[in-house]
Amino acid sequence: MSSNPWSRRQVLKGALGAMAASAWPLGALAATPPRKPLGVALVGLGGYSEGRLAPALQLTKHCRLAGIVTGTPAKAKAWQARYQLPDRNIYDYDNFASIADNPDIDVVYVVLPNSLHGKYTIAAAEAGKHVWCEKPMAMNAAEAQxxxxxxxxxxxxxAIGYRMHHEPNTRRIISWVDEKPYGAIRRVRAEAGFSAFDEDSRGNWRLDPARGGGAMYDMGVYALNGARYATGLEPVAVSARHETRRPQIFTGVDETTRFTLEFPGGIVGDCATSFGINMNQLHVDCERGWYELAPFQSYDGIKGRTSDGKVLDARVQHQQALQMDEDALAIMQGTPLRAPGEEGLADMRVMDAIFASAKAGGKKVTIAG
Structure with missing residues (x-):
């Protein structure tokens, strides 16, 4: 889209050359860190912070868990004891702005319900801290901007928390956008979802439209982002429909969303996401064959195959550790981030069009550039 000064392909190519993701498990991400590891403060201590990010930060070389922000005093006390965090690095949401005065904190990682991503990203930036924000970046494109x-x-x-941009098998198929080992791309299928939630789940924020709940925000961003990085293109139009099998549970958010992306050159993306159906595949059809990753967005075990029998099965020790180490190193060295804010903004532009199309009963919506 010519009116957009940010070029997806330029960012991907620049980031691809910055470092080799597959080298990280062997300890070769960087021979000598240019400075002490960056101090990271996690904002929000839910399941993802507790189960993935905090353990990952015990494995990283270029960043470390330095602080936390939580509104639950009991959590603060437990985390402080577990990770030996000093009192000065424990914050709540009322005193968050004072993080500006703490030299121990270099990066704030926003790991909150989607509706709060914008508020705390902006607050962290105003405090002079680098920001890592979980996906989806925002509630809409205007907020992302x-x-x-x-x-x-x-x-x-x-940086946006698109861990798959750092995963080596994914990096391989991203490189094939330019290398074209199977000829020109014709069609892509991307599906991400799982079966969950029941009538006892009503308090879960992922079922609350005001907090950014629903399958499209939570899992659909994987399918959308996957279709974009697998083609190296930005979609120009989309048609979408919401489906609900359990209306007593999904009263204000989508249970399943199916959307078709139209890319330049006649390339089509068939995409789906769900909280009611297990799906986890990225498949690319080309003029001389195909390739796929299945699963393509799990926390581990990413693997793929090609029409001529190749197997994609490179492994990393921990996806989130790799993600944070590469983002930290990019900050320290002044090199391009693999998934900068503009990557999240590009997804939000399409997300806006997906919701508009679904609201209009599946009518095709042109995506603003």
Whole structure:
């Protein structure tokens, strides 16, 4: 889209050359860190922070868990004891702004319900801290742009938590956008979902539209982002429909969303996401064959195959550790981030169009550039 100054392919190519993801498990991400590891403060201590990010930060070389932000005093006390965090690095949401005065904290990682990503990304930027924000970046494209503007204005970096951009098998298929080992791409299928939630799940924020719940925000962003990085293109139009099999549970958010992306050159993306159906595949059809990853967005075990019998099965010790180490190293060295704020913004532009199309009963919606 010519009106968009950010070029997806340029970012991907620049990031691909910055470092080899597959080298990280062998300890060769960087021979000598240019400075001490970056101090990271996790904002929000839910399941993802507790189960994935905090353990990952015990494995990283270029960043470390330095602080936490939580509204639950009992959690603060337990985390402080577990990770030996000093009192000065424990924050709640009322005193969050004072993190600006703490030299131990270099990066704030926003791991909150989707509706709070914008607020705390902007607050962290205004405190002069680099920001890592979980996906989806925002509730809409306008909010995503405000987040980018705040980080630019305060001269801090913004990375979105797209861990798959760092995963080596995914990096391989991203490289094939330019290498074209199977000829030109014709069609892509991307599906991400799982079966969950029942009538006892009503308090879960993923079922609350005000907090950014629903399958499209939570899992659909994997399918959307996968279709974009697998083609190296930005979609120009989309048609989408929401489906609900359990309306007593999904009263204000989508249970399943199916959407078709139209890319330049006649390439089509068939995509789906769900909270009611298990799905986890990225498949690319080309003029001389095909390739796929299945699963393509699990926390481990990413693997793939090709029409001519190749197997994609490179492994990493921990996806989130790799993600955070590469983002930290990019900040320290001034090299491109693999998934900067502009990557999240590009997804949000399409997400806006997906919701508009579904609201209009599946009518095709042109995506603003």
């Amino acid at each position: 405000r987040m980018i503007d705040a980080c630019n204005r305060n001269k801090v970096k913004l």
